[in-house]
Amino acid sequence: MNGNNENKPKRRFPWYVLVLSDILLTGVLLCTFSYFHHVRMLWGIGVPDSGADGIHRFEKPDDAGTGAPAESGISDVPEGHVEHELGSDGRCTVCGVEMLDLSGDFGASFPQVFIQNDDRVSLSDNSQIEDYAAENGLSLREDPEGEYIALYRSHDIFMTVQEISTTLDHSAWPHPYDVQYYIYDIYVRNIDNIFSSYTTGSRDFAENLMNRTENQLFVDIIAAVNGDYMGNLNHCLLCERNGDILRGSPDYIEADICVLYYDGTMQTITPDEYDWEAIAEKNPYQIWNFGPGLIDEDxxxxxxxxxxxxxxxxxxSSHPRTSIGYYEPGHYNFVIVDGRSDDSHGVRMSHLAEIQEKLGCKAAYNLDGGDSTQGFFGDTVIRDAESRTDQRKLFDLICVGEV
Amino acid sequence: MKRFFKRVADLFFVLLPHINISMALFMLTLLVTDFFNRAMAFINNNITKGMLFVFCILILTEAIHDVIQHRKK
Structure with missing residues (x-):
């Protein structure tokens, strides 16, 4: 019986069935890979997983920021002193009385830049902006290749957006190329005026993210740029938004991180320097994980x-880029570089670092780029993926707004 | 029982080349996509590293099996 079975001719599949089955198996492998690489891992971030050392939320301390300075200590007020003289610290130079509102986390650091009442000023014309700045004693950064395209000033925020159009000459390229970039110069009275708009579900268009955040947090977003594309688990191992640890990696990180603390300081940290205990001790408010850091310790x-x-x-390679820069607590910038178009070629990472160095930043950090580079000012789109028909959906934005 | 295992082993070594072909095509696809978009880390992630490990083991298994068969002939 068995001998008969062994003598039967073996049934062979036609060659095309074998080829098709191999291709089918490859397709199954790729689909399975895509599910775990893109879908499940990228978007499964709704609940804090480990948290770092079990900490899932950092609260803003009462003494965040620099706060209003103590009394000036001027004791010898001359008799007959009636008319106060405004000093650079917002106090009378003679008697020390507060002449400007010094409240808030950083209100005492640069009181002149904010409006002293609840008015709001929004301008979008270069000459109007320069005139307004001159009338109100506001100093604007001068650049022969740039012009201002937006200004916003309120009790809590002072922000300008400057468009720079320049030509770069790099040894790696056969001819000079054009680049356009935008500098958001941002002063905030409180650290809360900078916050993240993000989703832990499916990524969405930036406008939808902003609308949702405005409705949920009761804020008014004045400007926004893309964040670090936090849904990409392959890059973003550590993620904190608005004090909430969304993903914790207390043991190690694989790329530079950028930490904005509640006291307004910002720091970029390399994997070699990474120490979660030290970070947690300083009370982090936002942590971005993309990088690299652009400015060294000097x-x-x-x-x-x-x-x-x-x-x-x-x-x-030259790409559109987004970066965040830090001058001092309460004073930051966003630099977004247009690219992949006839008007702007994009920049290399080293050039983005040079831009932030020239701006005088103490720390600066590269965020997600390419088609993710998107910038907004109010309802105006400053930079979008112009070369594509579809706007890229994002996981997160860094916003400046009234709270 | 021994016969059963022999049949399973035979079936495995019949299927093994096809599994390896599919794995190789899979890896090639990842290599090409990674070339165009490194930021997505198609290669540099734990899933792909695991698949690569499995691929190596399967290739080694098939190679050793072929060598043994060849020597038997």
Whole structure:
């Protein structure tokens, strides 16, 4: 019986069935991979997982920021002193009385830049902005290649957006190329005026993210840029938004992170420097995980980037870019670089670092770029994925707004 | 029982080349997509590293099996 079975001719499948089955199996592998790489891992971030050391939320302390300074201590007030003289600290130079509103986390650091009542000023014309600044004693950064396209000033926020159109000449390219970038110069009275708009579900268009955040948090978003694309678990191992740890990686990180603390300071940290205990002790408010950091400890632009963390394609090619910069507590910037168009070629990472160095930042950090680079001012789109028919959906935005 | 295992082993070594072809195509696809968009980390992630490990084991298994068969002939 068995011998008969062994002598039966073996049934062979036609060759095309074998080829089709191999291709089908490849398709199944790719679909399974895509599910775990894109869908389940990218978007499954709704609930804090480990949290770092079990901490899921950092609260704003009562003494966040620099706060209003103590009494000036001037004791010898001359007799007959009636008319106060405004000093740069917002107090009378003679008697020390507060002449400007010094309240808020950083209100005492630069009281002149904010409006002293509840008025709001929004301008979008370069000459109007320059005139307004001159009339109100506001100093604007001058750049022969730039012009101001937006200004917003209120009791809590002072912000300008400057468009720079320049030509770069780089040895790696056969001819000079044009670049357009935008500098958001931002002063806030409270750290809460900078916040994240994000989704833990499916990514969405930036406008929808902003609308949802305005309705949920009862805020008024004045400006926004893209964040670090926090849904990408392959890059973003550590993620904190508005004090909430959405994803914790207390043991290690694989790329530079940027931490904005409740006291207004901002710091970029490399994987070698990473120490979760030290970060948690300083009360972090936002943590972005993309990078790299652009400014070194001496305030100089970083020239080379660790190839283990940031490969050639990301660093040395010209792309649209987004970065956040830090001058002092309460004073920050966003720099977004247009690219992949005839008007603007984009920049390499080292050039983005040079831009932030020239602006005088103490720390600066690269955020997600390419078609993710999107910038808004009110209802105006400052930079979008113009070269594509579809706007890229995002997971998160960094916003400046009235709270 | 021994016969059963032999049949399973035979079936496995019949299917193994096809599994390896599919795995190779899968890896090639990831390599090409990674070339165009490194930021998505198609290669540099734990899933792909795991798949690569499995692929290596399967290739080794098939290679050793082929060598043994060849020597038997």
């Amino acid at each position: 305030g100089k632009a970083v020239k080379s980037f660790d190839p283990n963390d940031y490969d050639y394609n990301i660093v040395d």
